[in-house]
Amino acid sequence: MPVYNFKRIGPVPSAPDLVDIVLMRTQRKTPTVVHPGYKISRIRSFYMRKIKFTQQTISERLGNIIQDFPRLNDIHPFYADLCNTLYDRDHYKLALGQLNAAKGLVEQISRDMIRMVKYGDSLYRCKCLKRAALGRMCTVLKRQKASLAYLEEVRKHLSRLPALDPNTRTLLLCGLPNVGKSSFLNKVTRGNVEVQPYAFTTKSLFVGHCDYKYLRWQVIDTPGILDHPLEERNTIEMQSIIALAHLTCAVLYIMDISEHCGYTIEQQCRLFQGIKPLFANKQLIVVVNKVDQQPWETLEAEKREMIESVVKMGGGNCTLMPMSNITEHGVSQVKNAACEKLLEARVDARVASNKIDSVMNRLQVFQPQPRDNVQREAFIPESVKKQLEEDGGRPKPQKSRTGYAPTVDDPEADGDATMGDAAVKKTARDLMWENGGPGVWAPDYRAIYDLKEDEWKFDSIPEIIDGKNIADFVDPDIENRLAALELEEEQALKELEAANMENPEESDLESEEEAAVMAIRDRKKTIRLMKNTNKTNNRPMMPREFRGRAKDKHDPGARNKNEIEKRMEDLGVDASKMIERGRSLDREAARKRGRSRNRRDEDDATMEDAEPMDDDGQSKTKRKKARREREESRKRDPSVNKRTHNKPQTLEKKGLNEDTKATAKKMERKGRKGWAGGAGEGDNRKGVHLVKWMNTGKKRNGTHYCR
Amino acid sequence: MPQHEHMERHFKLHGRRMDAPERERKKEARLAHKRSEFSQKVHGIRAKLYHQRRYKEKATMRKTIAQHRERANQHANDEAVAEGALPAYLLDREGVSRAKVLSNTIKQKRKEKAGKWEVPIPKVKPVADDEMFKVQRTGTRKQKAWKRVVTKCTFVGDNFTRKNPKYERFIRPSGLRMKRANVTHPELKTTFQLDIIGVKKNPSSQLYTNLGVMTKGTVIEVNVSELGLVTTSGKVAWAKFAQVTNNPELDGCVNAVLLV
Numbered sequence: 001m002p003v004y005n006f007k008r009i010g011p012v013p014s015a016p017d018l019v020d021i022v023l024m025r026t027q028r029k030t031p032t033v034v035h036p037g038y039k040i041s042r043i044r045s046f047y048m049r050k051i052k053f054t055q056q057t058i059s060e061r062l063g064n065i066i067q068d069f070p071r072l073n074d075i076h077p078f079y080a081d082l083c084n085t086l087y088d089r090d091h092y093k094l095a096l097g098q099l100n101a102a103k104g105l106v107e108q109i110s111r112d113m114i115r116m117v118k119y120g121d122s123l124y125r126c127k128c129l130k131r132a133a134l135g136r137m138c139t140v141l142k143r144q145k146a147s148l149a150y151l152e153e154v155r156k157h158l159s160r161l162p163a164l165d166p167n168t169r170t171l172l173l174c175g176l177p178n179v180g181k182s183s184f185l186n187k188v189t190r191g192n193v194e195v196q197p198y199a200f201t202t203k204s205l206f207v208g209h210c211d212y213k214y215l216r217w218q219v220i221d222t223p224g225i226l227d228h229p230l231e232e233r234n235t236i237e238m239q240s241i242i243a244l245a246h247l248t249c250a251v252l253y254i255m256d257i258s259e260h261c262g263y264t265i266e267q268q269c270r271l272f273q274g275i276k277p278l279f280a281n282k283q284l285i286v287v288v289n290k291v292d293q294q295p296w297e298t299l300e301a302e303k304r305e306m307i308e309s310v311v312k313m314g315g316g317n318c319t320l321m322p323m324s325n326i327t328e329h330g331v332s333q334v335k336n337a338a339c340e341k342l343l344e345a346r347v348d349a350r351v352a353s354n355k356i357d358s359v360m361n362r363l364q365v366f367q368p369q370p371r372d373n374v375q376r377e378a379f380i381p382e383s384v385k386k387q388l389e390e391d392g393g394r395p396k397p398q399k400s401r402t403g404y405a406p407t408v409d410d411p412e413a414d415g416d417a418t419m420g421d422a423a424v425k426k427t428a429r430d431l432m433w434e435n436g437g438p439g440v441w442a443p444d445y446r447a448i449y450d451l452k453e454d455e456w457k458f459d460s461i462p463e464i465i466d467g468k469n470i471a472d473f474v475d476p477d478i479e480n481r482l483a484a485l486e487l488e489e490e491q492a493l494k495e496l497e498a499a500n501m502e503n504p505e506e507s508d509l510e511s512e513e514e515a516a517v518m519a520i521r522d523r524k525k526t527i528r529l530m531k532n533t534n535k536t537n538n539r540p541m542m543p544r545e546f547r548g549r550a551k552d553k554h555d556p557g558a559r560n561k562n563e564i565e566k567r568m569e570d571l572g573v574d575a576s577k578m579i580e581r582g583r584s585l586d587r588e589a590a591r592k593r594g595r596s597r598n599r600r601d602e603d604d605a606t607m608e609d610a611e612p613m614d615d616d617g618q619s620k621t622k623r624k625k626a627r628r629e630r631e632e633s634r635k636r637d638p639s640v641n642k643r644t645h646n647k648p649q650t651l652e653k654k655g656l657n658e659d660t661k662a663t664a665k666k667m668e669r670k671g672r673k674g675w676a677g678g679a680g681e682g683d684n685r686k687g688v689h690l691v692k693w694m695n696t697g698k699k700r701n702g703t704h705y706c707r
Numbered sequence: 708m709p710q711h712e713h714m715e716r717h718f719k720l721h722g723r724r725m726d727a728p729e730r731e732r733k734k735e736a737r738l739a740h741k742r743s744e745f746s747q748k749v750h751g752i753r754a755k756l757y758h759q760r761r762y763k764e765k766a767t768m769r770k771t772i773a774q775h776r777e778r779a780n781q782h783a784n785d786e787a788v789a790e791g792a793l794p795a796y797l798l799d800r801e802g803v804s805r806a807k808v809l810s811n812t813i814k815q816k817r818k819e820k821a822g823k824w825e826v827p828i829p830k831v832k833p834v835a836d837d838e839m840f841k842v843q844r845t846g847t848r849k850q851k852a853w854k855r856v857v858t859k860c861t862f863v864g865d866n867f868t869r870k871n872p873k874y875e876r877f878i879r880p881s882g883l884r885m886k887r888a889n890v891t892h893p894e895l896k897t898t899f900q901l902d903i904i905g906v907k908k909n910p911s912s913q914l915y916t917n918l919g920v921m922t923k924g925t926v927i928e929v930n931v932s933e934l935g936l937v938t939t940s941g942k943v944a945w946a947k948f949a950q951v952t953n954n955p956e957l958d959g960c961v962n963a964v965l966l967v
Contacts, residue, residue: 112959116882116883116959118882119858119883121841125957128954128958132959133959194716194719
């Protein structure tokens with residue numbers, strides 16, 4: 001069975017649009033440059049391609065349309081009949097047939113004209129033939145204007161048909177106009193169908209879905225049917241009739257016993273008799289609606305008899321149920337009864353079918369034997385039990401939730417539902433609506449915190465203080481530790497006091513000295529304080545390599561000879577020796593720097609040459625190992641690598657001229673890592689790997705070079 | 708899921724936005740400017756098509772406006788009586804001038820005399836041999852050049868069989884053979900697709916006539932038995948002449964006008 005998704009039919013362009021689409025596509029997708037100087041075969045194929053391409057495009061577009069539209073013979077008879085009443089089967093088939101014919105014609109034209117182009121002997125002639133061919137194809141398309149327009153309308157309508165599944169569990173509402181079919185649908189489902197107090201508000205089929213026993217049920221609202229012969233029925237009524245005729249479903253025949261719909265009960269009964277043949281093999285419920293206006297009990301006896309006789313006439317599977325959409329009295333009962341009936345019928349049908357064996361032989365029902373005489377009853381929580389007792393053993397009357405449509409408007413219904421227990425607990429949602437709706441009032445979830453003391457609930461505890469998450473610092477046994485600490489402190493204090501009591505301190509210093517000591521201590525304290533105030537631990541450490549020496553500029557003591565001397569003098573140290581040592585180090589480094597790399601390599605080489613003589617007697621592997629170790633150690637040795645670390649290459653090596661060298665040196669002194677003009681990490685340079693002109697074109701006997 | 712007329716339903720339920728009529732009005736007011744901008748900017752074939760369409764729209768607009776303002780329109784005064792006009796009952800029945808009658812009869816006679824040979828396309832551009840034929844080189848070494856291939860559309864009878872290639876001087880390619888022609892009846896102003904019976908006369912050359920080549924201006928014989936035309940003597944005409952009005956080799960079809 002195909003899936004009935006008529007929404008997927010692509011839009012059908014109008015005839016002029018289709019012509020535009022086709023010609024534009026040809027223009028875009030085929031080559032456009034041709035010259036009379038070309039070989040004639042090339043010119044011919046150029047134009048043949050154009051003709052062929054146009055034909056292919058047209059065939060494709062028309063083919064898509066023909067394929068997209070459902071074929072009335074293939075789809076479910078319900079849809080086929082619906083299409084017949086809505087769009088007229090003949091017209092529909094004719095339109096599609098004409099498109100098919102047009103497709104054939106275009107193919108024929110293209111064949112003929114391509115044959116002619118094969119004999120073209122000039123560009124002009126080929127071009128004329130192409131022009132004629134495209135013109136003729138477009139003319140064929142233009143003639144399909146009416147069919148295309150019609151099909152577009154059909155498509156639009158089809159795509160808006162409700163997504164009915166003819167094979168699923170279905171409840172079908174039918175009856176005279178204005179008896180409350182749509183209201184029932186609105187109560188039971190979220191269909192949100194328009195309800196108005198005049199006849200034929202519903203002009204086509206509407207679908208809503210509801211749940212019963214965890215299954216999806218489809219509820220179909222049909223337009224009202226009038227009581228007259230089939231031939232006189234109009235399109236709107238015919239839709240209901242088709243739905244009744246073709247869908248296997250439970251039918252709810254809705255009657256208005258208050259006669260507010262404008263039809264007497266007698267008329268409604270007559271309609272029932274009129275369409276009775278359509279109810280064959282269906283589950284039928286006669287729903288007596290609007291009992292709030294005219295209760296079933298107080299209905300006149302003869303009318304009641306009339307209805308009952310009708311129900312009797314409906315056969316064995318026909319029942320009568322009262323209902324009121326406004327008070328919601330009986331709405332859910334009707335729904336449940338209908339669903340239950342249909343479900344049973346469907347299961348019976350399934351069991352009766354021959355496919356059931358394959359399912360049944362996989363099923364086995366076990367009934368466990370009671371192992372002892374212990375009663376194992378259902379567990380009911382204490383609170384629930386208590387509540388049940390309070391309510392007198394009765395479950396709490398629930399507010400009706402059968403329908404989703406707003407029922408709050410009628411205060412009667414609302415009061416009715418809440419009358420039983422005034423103490424229905426207000427939910428947070430109710431409170432929200434009372435206090436101004438969403439966005440104005442939101443429940444305070446702190447009220448339901450589960451804390452040791454109730455008064456803690458609304459304490460404000462920030463999550464983050466000073467950029468630190470409190471939770472990170474919470475120690476589970478912090479209380480114990482604190483207690484221990486406090487105890488210790490107390491102990492220490494006691495001891496101290498005891499010691500003090502024993503020997504009061506005696507200073508052997510004089511008052512002047514003591515003052516000096518105090519001054520020194522104060523100074524120390526302030527220094528420590530100053531140091532701590534400016535010091536935060538939360539700072540990234542920058543190695544000098546990156547930080548550069550620029551920082552040292554602000555601290556002359558680190559570099560300047562005079563400053564060093566001064567400072568050292570303050571401290572009472574002779575700095576001359578220190579400075580001398582620093583200079584000698586510097587000089588040595590400079591000498592090393594000046595030495596060429598080659599020289600160093602040479603040195604290494606001579607050393608290596610010399611070495612084998614030392615360890616002559618060693619085996620080859622041992623020698624190798626020794627060498628590797630030496631190399632490793634050299635790498636590791638800071639004295640070897642100290643200077644080379646930051647400057648792998650000297651400036652001369654980089655091949656810079658004097659000016660740039662000077663700048664570079666300057667920059668380096670300032671602490672930059674390399675020459676300022678050099679490529680940084682931001683320079684995303686890509687070298688040329690493949691040179692286009694060298695790598696394209698033919699590469700055979702010399703053609704590469706002599707173009 | 709929206710069902711059916713969901714837009715209308717939405718408007719009904721929720722209304723439209725407050726400035727909807729204002730926006731619509733502005734959009735409409737802006738339309739003229741937009742259109743003018745486009746029509747000034749567009750060029751090429753699109754411009755041609757656009758202006759054609761626009762011209763038609765404007766013509767209909769003018770007509771409808773004129774219809775609406777029927778009473779205010781200025782009409783040429785049909786009922787005004789010309790100076791010195793006579794009432795109908797005083798009109799002279801012999802008033803038709805003899806000179807007019809004479810000139811008319813002369814014209815008529817001339818027409819009859821000439822009409823016998825008059826055709827819709829009297830002048831035809833002659834087609835030279837080298838345009839009509841392509842030389843087919845033959846022989847193992849392609850030295851011989853006595854064969855010719857006809858490059859125009861031809862009519863070839865049903866029972867034609869090609870000659871032995873050794874003797875076949877003129878080749879008429881099967882792809883260029885035409886069997887039917889679109890014939891227009893000049894008086895009925897309708898076109899029929901009719902079978903060609905034969906080529907009566909190709910004005911360029913007798914050779915072409917014999918070969919059955921159809922070029923512009925060629926007179927062909929078509930089967931009109933389906934049309935049920937009747938000759939002056941009352942017999943049903945089953946074949947009639949028609950003149951080709953297009954270049955069949957350029958259009959891929961033969962268009963002709965019936966000679967009546």
